[in-house]
Amino acid sequence: MELLQEYDFDFKYKRGVDNIVPDALSRRPDYREPDPVELYNLSVSLSPDVRDQLVQDYNDDPRLGPIYKDCLDGKVANGYSFQNNLLYFTRRGATTLAIPRHSPIRLTLLHDAHDSATAGHFGFQKTYDNLRRFVYWPHIAKDTQQYVATCEKCQRNKDSQDRPAGLLQPLPISSQRWEVVTMDFIGPLPPTARNFDAITVFVDKLTKQAHFVPSTTSATAVDVAHQFFDNIFKLHGTPTSIVSDRDTRFTSRFWQELHRLMDVKLALSTAYHPQTDGQTEVMNKTLKTMLRAFIDNKQSNWDQLLPSLEFAYNNAVNASTGYSPFFLNSGQQ
Template identity: 40%
Template structure:
């Protein structure tokens, strides 16, 4: 008994034939030159029936009739009784479409490649009008890909944090770790950002500091200058979820806003500050990485004197209502009374209101840009969903990289 699968290449028709002999099933490869096979009985199924589907298929009927009657039809042609578009075999609506997609995506010689690679392989050999759509739907619904691959999705719309009302009332707090140890023993930086003015303070510290040391450091460097904040946004570091930390800010009537686990985008602003600070420090220290602590004050001044994209003003200007004196300010203006300056000083609330409106507008713009690449997904009770279980939830030694995601 013989069964065959056809392959089309350069308008020549080939097929691999499996023959059943006394020794069992064996594979025989046919070449274009010659083939020596002992044939007891030949039965070809599958592709031959496709010829009868062209005449009734809504996508290829007109092109099939034109080719049958010898009329020119753009890229379509008949070869060995099959309809081709250029060098691609036309597949009418049938179970062959899903079969070909399955073989290209998760067949015995496939490796569950992504949508684009599966589509590329099929487009080089076959054609039907909704090939792109069918491949996308098949790959999205592949249970193996959903179980064993990653979780990168564009579901969920952007939800910015509420816009602050005034300066140094709503803060963000984070740490930069893994720095070379300095002479004073510092190996990390505590970053404090005012979410309204975007002013930053950078404090050298040690990663071994507990919540008590961090609280003392924060009161010494920040609270003594700007007062007690109304809200404090941070990640779920062990320092920020301790009982002491929670009880301290509870007594000071400060709201603690902890970011979602494994979701640093919750407070993306301070992540951007950390990245910018890292770039600035590398430029300052260059071949002397252990001198980063000496350069930290220069980085802080440079950062706070630069205009911010969201507010349109530099943090110095918002907090102190004037630009800081810089080395490039070589000309000293006479201290004469300026009506415009006096009016601006009296109207500081207007500056704050304008910055608040600018922040609200910026947040709305960023949300629109982010949502243009994302989609809203709503779940209902009873829906079946895939839940990613991270390795921290598995017993030690039982999780490997080949486990289902």
């Protein structure tokens, strides 16, 4: 300041947006406020017992223990934040609940992300994607892979993944959501208490979102038309094309007339080659696997499982799109 007093000069204001090359006086580093640590409200519901267990596990963990103590003392740990006495870890812009490496809560989380009816007993990638959205611990991918690989129900119920003899001939992918809908039936199945013995499966060709509707093997074309209106039309509007096999319920005069009035093209698969509708064939295989994992001993409750399994499928990341059907339909998870 003494040096500046030797000069005669005028002060002129210059807006910050025009001050492209800032100087030490206008951009003093000690005037800068520290970058805020953003905390996100995660949809992870924890009981008081689980919270207490986590706090104890934090203190016992050789890696997270010192970090947890620093956060209690008000110190900022690199990559970690503190909220409601719990540690959160931020990586690549995503903030998740930090779990100690050897905490018994890990097994509970793995079970909920893989074994529960809303998880669907999917493979490693879908289970891992479902888990890492909410929690983090070191080697979470390795632990998830080992857990899924040793799942008894998966080994007992899932079909062989051997390469099929021949190639599927998929139909072109649509450019709009629910523009092309694939349909198929699964049945006959063991009758339920509500006298259902079949499932009508609807799948969107673009987003892969699916709807599972309990039905009967005696359902007529009129019954299937009502299922279509109640579960597809009222939610997603009228498609431009419906892909199905050559079941009489799809090739009947009623269906053909219905599609003519609705200006919907009925794209029938080649006779004796249901693989043309490869998407629904894969969906049927997936649904059967999920049902075998959760059905009761009498095999009479599968219709009650359909809402949970439908949620599990639509909530899981699809291998062909890289996103969950829910995300592609709504833009959020």
